[in-house]
Amino acid sequence: MLRAPKTLAAVMSNSPMSKDEVVDRLFAVFTDQGYDGATLAEISRATGLGKSSLYHHFPGGKEDMALAVLARADEWLRVNVIAAVNGPGTPRDRLMRMLDAFNTIYAGGKNACVLGKLVAGTARPLFQRQLREIFSRWIGALEKVAVDAGVPQRIARSRAEDAVAGIQGALILSAGLADSEPFRRRLRAIVDDLLAKAPKR
Amino acid sequence: MLRAPKTLAAVMSNSPMSKDEVVDRLFAVFTDQGYDGATLAEISRATGLGKSSLYHHFPGGKEDMALAVLARADEWLRVNVIAAVNGPGTPRDRLMRMLDAFNTIYAGGKNACVLGKLVAGTARPLFQRQLREIFSRWIGALEKVAVDAGVPQRIARSRAEDAVAGIQGALILSAGLADSEPFRRRLRAIVDDLLAKAPKR
DNA sequence: GTCTATAACGGGATAGAC
DNA sequence: GTCTATCCCGTTATAGAC
Numbered sequence: 001m002l003r004a005p006k007t008l009a010a011v012m013s014n015s016p017m018s019k020d021e022v023v024d025r026l027f028a029v030f031t032d033q034g035y036d037g038a039t040l041a042e043i044s045r046a047t048g049l050g051k052s053s054l055y056h057h058f059p060g061g062k063e064d065m066a067l068a069v070l071a072r073a074d075e076w077l078r079v080n081v082i083a084a085v086n087g088p089g090t091p092r093d094r095l096m097r098m099l100d101a102f103n104t105i106y107a108g109g110k111n112a113c114v115l116g117k118l119v120a121g122t123a124r125p126l127f128q129r130q131l132r133e134i135f136s137r138w139i140g141a142l143e144k145v146a147v148d149a150g151v152p153q154r155i156a157r158s159r160a161e162d163a164v165a166g167i168q169g170a171l172i173l174s175a176g177l178a179d180s181e182p183f184r185r186r187l188r189a190i191v192d193d194l195l196a197k198a199p200k201r
Numbered sequence: 202m203l204r205a206p207k208t209l210a211a212v213m214s215n216s217p218m219s220k221d222e223v224v225d226r227l228f229a230v231f232t233d234q235g236y237d238g239a240t241l242a243e244i245s246r247a248t249g250l251g252k253s254s255l256y257h258h259f260p261g262g263k264e265d266m267a268l269a270v271l272a273r274a275d276e277w278l279r280v281n282v283i284a285a286v287n288g289p290g291t292p293r294d295r296l297m298r299m300l301d302a303f304n305t306i307y308a309g310g311k312n313a314c315v316l317g318k319l320v321a322g323t324a325r326p327l328f329q330r331q332l333r334e335i336f337s338r339w340i341g342a343l344e345k346v347a348v349d350a351g352v353p354q355r356i357a358r359s360r361a362e363d364a365v366a367g368i369q370g371a372l373i374l375s376a377g378l379a380d381s382e383p384f385r386r387r388l389r390a391i392v393d394d395l396l397a398k399a400p401k402r
Numbered sequence: 403g404t405c406t407a408t409a410a411c412g413g414g415a416t417a418g419a420c
Numbered sequence: 421g422t423c424t425a426t427c428c429c430g431t432t433a434t435a436g437a438c
Contacts (some may be wrong), residue, residue: 036238
C-alpha cells in the first residue's frame with residue numbers, strides 16, 4: 001500500500017486530511033479512471049474536498065494532480081524497488097521483496113497501473129518526461145539486480161525491459177480477460193526470467 | 202493496414218465514404234485518443250461526417266462506434282492472425298507473417314493498440330465480452346502455432362499469453378519511454394520465445 | 403483552507419428541414 | 421443521409437464569503 005489509510009474514526013470525525021492522504025486518494029482515482037476519465041466531481045468525492053479546496057492545493061487543476069500522483073509513484077518506486085535493490089540478501093531475495101510490493105499495489109492483478117493509465121491518456125505529452133524517468137528508473141533497478149546475479153549487462157537490460165513490459169502487458173491482459181491469473185503467473189515467472197543462466201533471453 | 206485509404210482525389214471530390222472507411226477512421230481515432238479521450242468533435246473531423254450523420258450510422262453514439270471498431274479489430278485478427286495460423290509454411294514462417302502484420306498495424310511501435318486503449322478506458326465494462334473474445338482468439342492462435350511446433354499444450358498456452366501481454370506491455374513501455382525500440386525488440390524476440398525447445402518458459 | 407455559488411465552456415445527443 | 425441549429429448536462433475553473 002502507499003500509506004496507512006485514515007482510520008474510520010478519523011474519517012468520521014472529519015479530522016483534516018493530510019496532503020499525503022489526499023495524494024493517495026488521487027493516486028487511486030487516476031489508477032482507476034485514467035486521466036481523461038477522472039472528473040473533478042469524482043476526485044472531490046474521493047478526497048472529501050470541494051473543488052475550491054482542490055484548486056487551492058493544486059492550482060493547475062487536474063494536470064497538477066496527476067503530476068503529484070506521478071511524484072508519488074516515483075517515490076513509491078524508490079522506497080519499494082530501489083531500496084530493495086540496494087538492500088541485503090541474494091538477488092533472488094531482493095527480487096522477491098520487490099514482487100511482494102508489486103503484488104500488493106496491483107492487488108494481485110485486479111488493479112491497473114497508474115503509469116500505464118497515464119501513458120494511455122490524451123494528456124501523455126504533459127507527463128512524458130516524468131513517465132520516461134520513472135520507467136527508466138524501474139528498468140534500471142531490475143537491470144542492476146540481474147547484473148548483480150551475474151547476468152551480462154546487455155542481456156540484463158533487455159530482460160529488465162521485458163520484465164517491466166511483461167507486468168504492464170499482463171495487467172492489460174488480465175483486465176481484458178477479466179481474469180487475474182495471467183498477471184499472477186507473470187509475477188511468479190519474473191524472477192527466473194530475470195536471473196536465468198541460459199545464454200538467450 | 203486495415204484497408205487501402207481513399208485516394209486524395211476521392212477525398213477532395215468528397216465522393217461518398219463507405220461505412221468500412223468510416224470505421225477505419227474510427228479505429229484510428231479510438232486507437233489514438235482512447236474511449237474517454239475521443240470526442241464527437243474529433244470523430245466528426247476525422248470522418249468528415251457531421252454529428253447527425255454519425256448518429257444515423259451509429260444510433261448508440263460513441264458506444265456503438267467503439268463496438269464497430271472492436272468488430273473491425275476482431276475481423277483484422279481473423280484475417281491477419283487466424284488465417285496465417287491455418288496457412289502454409291512452417292510454424293516459424295506463419296509466425297513471421299503475423300509479426301509483419303503486427304508491425305504494420307502498430308507502426309513499428311509508434312501506434313498504440315486499440316484493445317489496450319479500450320481496456321484502459323472507463324467504459325471497459327461495456328466492452329468486456331468483446332475484449333475477452335478477441336484476446337482469447339489472439340492467444341488461442343499463438344498457442345496453436347506453438348503446439349504445431351511441438352510445444353506441449355500447457356506451455357504453449359502460457360507462452361501465447363506471454364506473447365500477447367509482451368506486445369501490449371512493450372507498446373506501453375515504448376510510449377512511456379518515447380522510444381519504439383522496446384517494441385521492435387520484443388517483436389524480434391517473440392518467435393523464439395514461442396517456439397523455444399527449452400523445458401522452462 | 404474550505405465552503406456555496408456560478409461562470410464559461412465543451413461534451414454527447416437530438417430535432418427537423420432538406 | 422446530411423445539414424444547421426439547438427438542447428441539456430457535465431466539465432473545468434473561478435469568485436467571493438466565511
